[in-house]
Amino acid sequence: MAELDTVQTEDTYAVSAFKGLQIVSLQSTKLAAEKDFYLAVSHRFGTVKNGFSEFFGLDNATTKIGFIYGLNDWLSLSASRHTLLKVYEGAAKYRIMRQSDKFPVELVGYNAIGINSALKKKDYPKIEFTDRLAYTSELLASRKFSDDLSLQFISAYVHKNLYNPEIENENQFAVGAGGRMKLSKRLSLNLEYIYNFDKPDYYTNPLSIGLDVETGGHIFQLLFTNSQAMTESGYITSAAGDWGKGDFFFGFNLYRVF
């Protein structure tokens, strides 16, 4: 814990607007420190609306396992595997500006490429490798207002090389906001919402609420969301749950730092 408590004296940068690399499911402006290696495991369970017959969704879990490596203090790379659609995702996260006395916000870019490996050549004979790809580009701007409150603005652009025109668009632009409110030394309440401008009626906009729990080298995030997917593009564009109908998902993110 000693290194976490070190007070930075030389610069006037704001430190750690967010404790987790994700606010809830979206990326936060926090990056892995140089040479830090994170193991990330996340679960999203099935919808809670079916109650006890499916044990509030625990019967239908989807999993993401991945790692994040801090190449240096402003660039980290990650790779993950998702059970939903058997997607492999690679991503780069890079800090463009830091919040300081001279600059009001922390600016971070995030680019992810998802590879859908569930599509079979047998089913789609004309498929090519590029058809499996979906791209997400995000610009994140956060401001730490105090030790207790940080807010973040997100703009995201998703491009799908393969799409279903009945229910989705190939290019989608979305904006969103999220925040973190500290409840106690080890607990904070997080919230995020995304508004998708290019979304046909089929899917809804993601709204997620989470609780950060810090335990030594772990960060544990408990959450509820109406978007079950954990890939960046899936989370933003394919939220199928509806909070109003009690149709949402329980899940968690677990980070272990090495």
Place this chain on the structure above:
Amino acid sequence: MKKIVLISGILLLAFGCESGTFEEISEEMPLIEEAHYTEHIKPIIDANCIECHNPDGVSSFRLLTNYAEVKTAVQETNLLDRIQRQNGEEGQMPQTGRMPQNLIDLILQWNEQGLLE
């Protein structure tokens, strides 16, 4: 400067160009006059469902290994509805992703023609 070059590189990689639809990469299926379980439906079920819906699978409570079981699933336990749900939608089957539309259509046709064996 190095930082700008690296970020530009990431951004160049990050944008795809052309998009296609699922329909465009699907095979055009010859029209089947009359759909039968053994000839048309069983291969679809075996390729997409049986991995879990078998006696040793995680969904052994709802078997799809033979004609009678599949027929029951269509008539009594909303199989047709589940396979038509979209990716991301609750209860969608198969859980790993929606089947190609032409296979879904064939199962619907089989139902409309009376679930022939």
